[in-house]
Amino acid sequence: MRTLKRLIYLSLAGLLLFTGWLAYHVNASVQLPVVPYEFSITPGSSLKSVAQQLADAGVLHDSWSFVLLSRLTGVASSVKAGDYEITENISPAELLARITRGDINQSEIRFIEGWTFSQLRQALNEHPGLRHATANLTDREILQLIDATETAAEGLFFPDTYFFARGSSDVEILKRAYRVMHHHLHTAWAERAIDLPLADPYQALILASIVEKETGRESDRRMVAGVFINRLRINMLLQTDPTVIYGLGDKFDGNLRKKDLLTDQEYNTYTRRGLPPTPIALPGLSSILAALNPAETDALYFVAKGNGESHFSRHLTDHNRAVSRYQKR
Structure with missing residues (x-):
């Protein structure tokens, strides 16, 4: 009986020590390799792969404690894709909160008044932050892809600045620009x-x-x-x-x-x-x-x-x- 109690006490003591160490570890600031530090999370990335990416870069001391924290807090499946920028030393707990909230740096693209659709497509194809799903499509195929009812693409997309997360598809940008033009045109009509x-x-x-x-x-x-x-x-x-x-x-x-x-x-x-x-x-x-x-x-x-x-x-x-x-x- 004494041996069992001793094992229980030792286990509880060990658990308390580990919990205290983990709490300290995940709330202590990590020295960033460079300031500001920028990194990207691609769509579909798991938190485990992100943790390993950050550990390899020296942002995290290890990946396993970061993953463990995510599971204990129930956010392991909530990681958000996008571009991130850290401007000061940060704790693993705060870093986890940022990438699960989606505190991303947004990219942008601007369509200019007076552009032709050909110029708009060139801007999309040359933007490094977009996934180019339409690059090899015809104008007619693009219209079908965005569910447009018109047969000619010229003039259908509202000239404006559009913000997006890095890695987004150019199809989504076109859909937004088409919907905005449709709204403005029919409101004015x-x-x-x-x-x-x-x-x-x-x-x-x-x-x-x-x-x-x-x-x-x-x-x-x-x-x-x-x-x-x-x-x-x-x-x-x-x-x-x-x-x-x-x-x-x-x-x-x-x-x-x-x-x-x-x-x-x-x-x-x-x-x-x-x-x-x-x-x-x-x-x-x-x-x-x-x-x-x-x-x-x-x-x-x-x-x-x-x-x-x-x-x-x-x-x-x-x-x-x-x-x-x-x-x-």
């Missing part, structure tokens, strides 16, 4: 001006993309949209250079020539009436709002002044004088 010569939100998106390419000046957007709306109402040719340039594609060398304006193609608004078949770029929110709430104007013409502003005219003679003044000087 519901609040559009009355009697616009636009059949549906997609036509509004086409017009918004033209406005986006025609002017970068915020104060001119609604006037530019007003000119195009006026032309659509009277079935007048839009005669906008950006659509012709878009239709030329890789054949455009930076100089738009007279023969380009005379050669018929589906995006040539000098030879075909109405809107082109698809958007020609990513329109920003201000261009969408301008297209659906254009300025009330009787102007049918405009020309760039060369300082970012545009000059608007009602009559062709006035427009020709403005062209001579601002473009031919």
Whole structure:
């Protein structure tokens, strides 16, 4: 009986000592190999593999106590993938809390107003923090992958900055950008001006993309949209250079020539009436709002002044004088 009691006491004493040692060990700060220390946890990593990764790097004294702590606290399956940065010495307990909370450094990618879908895809493919699931897909296959109902990808993705965890799929970024554009477009459509010569939100998106390419000046957007709306109402040719340039594609060398304006193609608004078949770029929110709430104007013409502003005219003679003044000087 004494031997049994002695074994029990020794076991309890050992357990208390081990518990005390473990509590001290997991709450004592570890000297980082470098400050700040950055590391990544890839999607699907187990806590055991992460613990070994950190132990091999010298962040943890050992991996087993870290794993044991995770199991005792019930968070062994809660590790979050992403990029992490530690800016000061940290205890294993706090480190475990961070990687199970997901206190990650987010990566970002920016889509610029006026970009084509080709430029957007290039930005996705060149980003080192993304998993490139769409790199070898056609535009049509990408639309099917994100459950888009449209048949052409141009203009469907909202230009903005998107944040994500390193290792995320580019498909998720595209889905988010598509949903954001859909939201902004349909919200603006519901609040559009009355009697616009636009059949549906997609036509509004086409017009918004033209406005986006025609002017970068915020104060001119609604006037530019007003000119195009006026032309659509009277079935007048839009005669906008950006659509012709878009239709030329890789054949455009930076100089738009007279023969380009005379050669018929589906995006040539000098030879075909109405809107082109698809958007020609990513329109920003201000261009969408301008297209659906254009300025009330009787102007049918405009020309760039060369300082970012545009000059608007009602009559062709006035427009020709403005062209001579601002473009031919």
